Amino acid sequence: MTPADHVPAPDTDTSTTxxxxxxxxxxxxxxxxxxxxxxxxxxxxxxDDGGGGAASAGAGDLAxxxxxxxxxxSPDPLRVxxxxxxxxxxxxxxxxxxxxxxxxxxxxxxxQAGESAMLDLSEVPPGVYTVVCTVAGHEAAGMSGQLQVxxxxxxxxxxxxxxxxxxxxxxxxxxxxxxDWDELDMAMxxxxxxxxxxTEGVGNQPLEFEVAEDGAKVFDLTAEIVQxxxxxxxxxxxxxxxxxxxxxxxxxxxxxxxxxxxHNKLPMxxxxxxxxxDTPNDMDGVAPYSQDLIGAGEDFTYEFVAEETxxxxxxxxxxxxxxxxxxxxxxxxxxxxxxxxxxxxxGVEIPADIEIAxxxxxxxxDAGVIGFSLNGKSFPATAPLVVQQGDWAVIHYYNEGLGxxxxxxxxxxxxxxxxxxxxxxxxxxxxxxxxxxxxRYTVLVNFTDPxxxxxxxxxxxxxxxxxxxFGMATAVIVE
Numbered sequence: 001m002t003p004a005d006h007v008p009a010p011d012t013d014t015s016t017t018x019x020x021x022x023x024x025x026x027x028x029x030x031x032x033x034x035x036x037x038x039x040x041x042x043x044x045x046x047x048d049d050g051g052g053g054a055a056s057a058g059a060g061d062l063a064x065x066x067x068x069x070x071x072x073x074s075p076d077p078l079r080v081x082x083x084x085x086x087x088x089x090x091x092x093x094x095x096x097x098x099x100x101x102x103x104x105x106x107x108x109x110x111x112q113a114g115e116s117a118m119l120d121l122s123e124v125p126p127g128v129y130t131v132v133c134t135v136a137g138h139e140a141a142g143m144s145g146q147l148q149v150x151x152x153x154x155x156x157x158x159x160x161x162x163x164x165x166x167x168x169x170x171x172x173x174x175x176x177x178x179x180d181w182d183e184l185d186m187a188m189x190x191x192x193x194x195x196x197x198x199t200e201g202v203g204n205q206p207l208e209f210e211v212a213e214d215g216a217k218v219f220d221l222t223a224e225i226v227q228x229x230x231x232x233x234x235x236x237x238x239x240x241x242x243x244x245x246x247x248x249x250x251x252x253x254x255x256x257x258x259x260x261x262x263h264n265k266l267p268m269x270x271x272x273x274x275x276x277x278d279t280p281n282d283m284d285g286v287a288p289y290s291q292d293l294i295g296a297g298e299d300f301t302y303e304f305v306a307e308e309t310x311x312x313x314x315x316x317x318x319x320x321x322x323x324x325x326x327x328x329x330x331x332x333x334x335x336x337x338x339x340x341x342x343x344x345x346x347g348v349e350i351p352a353d354i355e356i357a358x359x360x361x362x363x364x365x366d367a368g369v370i371g372f373s374l375n376g377k378s379f380p381a382t383a384p385l386v387v388q389q390g391d392w393a394v395i396h397y398y399n400e401g402l403g404x405x406x407x408x409x410x411x412x413x414x415x416x417x418x419x420x421x422x423x424x425x426x427x428x429x430x431x432x433x434x435x436x437x438x439x440r441y442t443v444l445v446n447f448t449d450p451x452x453x454x455x456x457x458x459x460x461x462x463x464x465x466x467x468x469x470f471g472m473a474t475a476v477i478v479e
Contacts, residue, residue: 062150065089066119066131068096068111070403071138071461073131076145082126086119094367094402096138100147101130110135126151136236136371137378140470141461184466191468195380195475199229202383203376204331204361207248216257216303219250221272223316223328224265228370231378231470236369238327238376239266239316245376246363246400247330250314254335256306262294269293269318270328272302276312276421276440277332279304286317293318309335311421311440313363313398325368327376329400331361337418337442339394340427345415348429350444358393360385364435364457364472366401372462372471379463382474385455387447389478395443399435405472408432408458411449412476418442432458450478 065087067074080086090096090111098119099107106124108117126149133143209217221241228238228245241247252258264270271294273285283304287293294300312332316323342352365373374382387393395414397407408431417427420440433441456463457472464470 066098067091068098068133068143070094071133071141071143073098073133073143073145077148078131078145079148079150080121082124082149082151083122086121087116088119089116090114095135096133096143097135098131099134100124101132103129107134121149124149135367136230136369137366137373137462137471138371140465140467141372142465187466187468188464189468191380191470194232195469196382196384197232197380199232199377199381201228201244201376203244203246204249204363205244207242207250212259214257216259217252219258219260220263221247221260222263222265223270225267228327228376229381230370230373230376231381234378238369239323240327241330244330245327245370246361246398247314247328249330249361250332252306252334254306254309256334258302258304258306260302262300262302264294264296264298264300266323267296269295270316270323271300271318272314273317274302274304274312274314274332275438277304277310277314277334278307285314306334309337309421311337311396311418311442313400313440315400322368324400325365325370325402327368327370329363329365329398331363331396331398333361333396337421337423339444340415340417343427345427346429348415350415354392356394357391358385358387359396360393361396361398362407363398363400364405364407366403366405366462366472372457374472374474378471379469379473384452384475384477386477386479389447389450391447391478393445393447395445397433397435397439397441397443399437399439401437404434404436405462406432406434406458407455409445409455409476410453411451412445412447412453414443414445416441416443447476447478452477 061079062081063075063078063086066078066089068088068090069092088098088108088111090113093113095110095112097108097110103124106119106121108119111117129147129149131145131147132139207219209219212218223239223241224243225237226240226243227235228240229235238245262272269287271285271287271291274283281290283302284290285302291300310333312334313329314332315329339354341350341354343350363375365371370376372378377383385393399405413429413431414433415427415429416433417424421442433443435441453476455474455476462471463473
């Protein structure tokens with residue numbers, strides 16, 4: 001397979017050290033729930049002591065807990081008593097947090113799925129505030145709401161003032177009175193027309209190497225924190241390899257001796273795990289089991305033989321929950337997985353003599369400072385794949401995030417012919433491919449029809465919000 005070009009971004013230098021380049025039921029349940037709600041209502045009335053606290057009959061809708069999920073903060077609005085504490089529960093499947101935008105010191109750090117913590121509101125004066133999840137991309141996906149802090153539920157003046165303030169500051173309406181539908185339309189159109197937007201930095205760049213006297217291919221990786229522009233004007237402190245997100249693409253041939261020098265410029269220790277790559281145990285990259293931790297300011301050299309064709313990846317393993325979502329991941333390929341050429345699959349004949357014009361690693365992420373992204377960028381800064389009508393392309397999907405993502409390509413069916421780098425005996429077509437964390441899917445696509453075709457995660461809150469399109473969306477432009 002000899003790809004014709006490698007297009008990580010329209011203005012990227014595509015030179016490499018190789019002789020080829022790459023581009024990248026029902027009613028019963030409702031009745032039961034209603035019955036349970038009625039029983040609890042009656043019990044509450046029987047045991048109410050008439051007090052004026054948050055748990056008293058006079059407390060109205062005062063809340064004592066709040067739920068975080070994909071992607072909502074509920075209840076919304078959140079009405080609490082001044083001076084109280086609020087239990088924050090992560091009922092979702094990915095990390096979430098909560099903070100008061102106007103008082104940033106009042107916050108709960110990231111909670112893992114199922115965890116809870118208490119938010120102290122003793123220093124928050126009565127009034128109306130905005131609460132958000134500050135995990136990258138989560139607020140845009142819908143995790144924002146209104147916090148109403150009141151003196152006492154029996155204080156009519158306080159309650160009335162909060163109601164007035166809420167009407168003046170509510171930005172969370174999704175169809176209620178006051179929604180400006182024209183504004184929503186305009187936000188979506190403007191966000192989509194901004195694509196593709198230019199930003200600083202390009203990931204997935206082929207990593208150059210030197211050939212040592214003993215014939216080994218020698219690569220250098222530097223782990224460091226840099227300013228990375230995820231979307232226009234949004235710079236984050238990304239944890240990177242060689243200042244890129246994703247890190248540079250390592251591509252070798254079967255039989256190569258691979259030597260990789262890792263230089264740690266992070267403020268903490270690290271290691272590098274070669275995910276899906278066959279290595280000896282002492283090169284697996286998991287401190288302290290298979291190696292010593294690479295301390296801050298230290299170096300370590302990994303060396304192994306590229307024994308077999310692989311579609312792998314590399315990423316930090318030490319404190320991976322921090323280092324990986326924040327950017328420390330990259331593609332690692334060895335040779336080429338055999339194409340299912342000359343076969344008829346689902347009635348489609350795959351020519352025996354196709355030429356691959358583009359090969360693209362597509363790394364999805366959903367967490368850390370990078371957030372909802374494709375190859376380290378969030379829409380409209382995601383780079384389109386630009387092809388010519390009739391081109392064939394190989395796409396390697398990698399999931400370095402915390403949740404599964406169903407990647408949907410408009411118009412063109414994707415022929416899945418390898419999973420985790422392992423060729424499938426029975427390749428199959430799909431228009432949406434659900435990629436779990438750590439998985440890799442390799443697909444073959446023939447771009448037959450001209451136009452701009454959208455390509456995105458089909459969890460819609462990962463790509464659209466009231467402010468327009470964002471996150472895990474890009475396009476294929478067929479010329």
